Amino acid sequence: NAGVTQTPKFRVLKTGQSMTLLCAQDMNHEYMYWYRQDPGMGLRLIHYSVGEGTTAKGEVPDGYNVSRLKKQNFLLGLESAAPSQTSVYFCASSLVLQGFDYGYTFGSGTRLTVV
Amino acid sequence: DAKTTQPTSMDCAEGRAANLPCNHSTISGNEYVYWYRQIHSQGPQYIIHGLKNNETNEMASLIITEDRKSSTLILPHATLRDTAVYYCIVRVPRAAGGTSYGKLTFGQGTILTVHP
Numbered sequence: 001n002a003g004v005t006q007t008p009k010f011r012v013l014k015t016g017q018s019m020t021l022l023c024a025q026d027m028n029h030e031y032m033y034w035y036r037q038d039p040g041m042g043l044r045l046i047h048y049s050v051g052e053g054t055t056a057k058g059e060v061p062d063g064y065n066v067s068r069l070k071k072q073n074f075l076l077g078l079e080s081a082a083p084s085q086t087s088v089y090f091c092a093s094s095l096v097l098q099g100f101d102y103g104y105t106f107g108s109g110t111r112l113t114v115v
Numbered sequence: 116d117a118k119t120t121q122p123t124s125m126d127c128a129e130g131r132a133a134n135l136p137c138n139h140s141t142i143s144g145n146e147y148v149y150w151y152r153q154i155h156s157q158g159p160q161y162i163i164h165g166l167k168n169n170e171t172n173e174m175a176s177l178i179i180t181e182d183r184k185s186s187t188l189i190l191p192h193a194t195l196r197d198t199a200v201y202y203c204i205v206r207v208p209r210a211a212g213g214t215s216y217g218k219l220t221f222g223q224g225t226i227l228t229v230h231p
Contacts, residue, residue, distance in 0.1 A: 004158075043159070043221040090158050101208050103149070106158030 002026055006091050006107035013081040013114045021076040021110050023091030031094045032074040034066060036087040043090065049074055081114045117142040117205040124226040133190040135225050137203030140184045146207050148179060150188045152199040162188065193229045200224040
């Protein structure tokens with residue numbers, strides 16, 4: 001049981017380049033999330049999904065797009081990377097039963113540097 | 116989600132209990148208290164959550180005051196591997212299958228350092 005797997009673990013991009021971060025979970029969780037973590041800023045929600053085919057904006061969605069074509073996968077895209085998007089990105093998923101969630105499972109993170 | 120206040124840092128000797136406090140004086144009746152931790156360079160890890168009763172699992176115990184305005188996370192026998200940033204979060208569980216907004220807002224947390 002791998003839990004939540006993020007790929008890649010590290011990436012360096014040039015300004016203006018695009019890339020996709022992949023998140024895969026094998027726990028059959030309905031809800032999935034993308035966060036970014038910056039020094040002194042804590043975790044900030046970028047986008048989330050409450051089920052296959054659905055996505056919604058979080059606190060800091062600008063410059064990012066997401067897709068949830070399959071329940072187990074949640075993709076985060078950067079169409080034109082900017083230095084301000086240098087960050088550590090975490091994916092998470094959560095199980096919801098009878099209206100209550102039982103905690104989030106996080107991936108190990110992707111360290112992205114935009115130069 | 117209600118705002119939480121935690122000490123910036125705490126120290127604990129290895130083998131002793133670590134008691135991490137959290138104030139959430141504006142908590143509403145349907146908000147739960149969650150604790151997560153983040154070990155350096157790793158993703159956050161869920162520890163425990165509760166509504167009003169004290170809770171215990173294999174990792175920790177959660178003590179919530181009767182008025183629910185504060186809580187304490189207890190690591191009964193801290194080890195060096197428990198050194199991490201601990202986050203107290205107060206939030207309402209979301210409805211499954213709906214489009215209700217849900218997020219997990221991490222504040223600055225408490226840096227717990229366990230010493231040999």
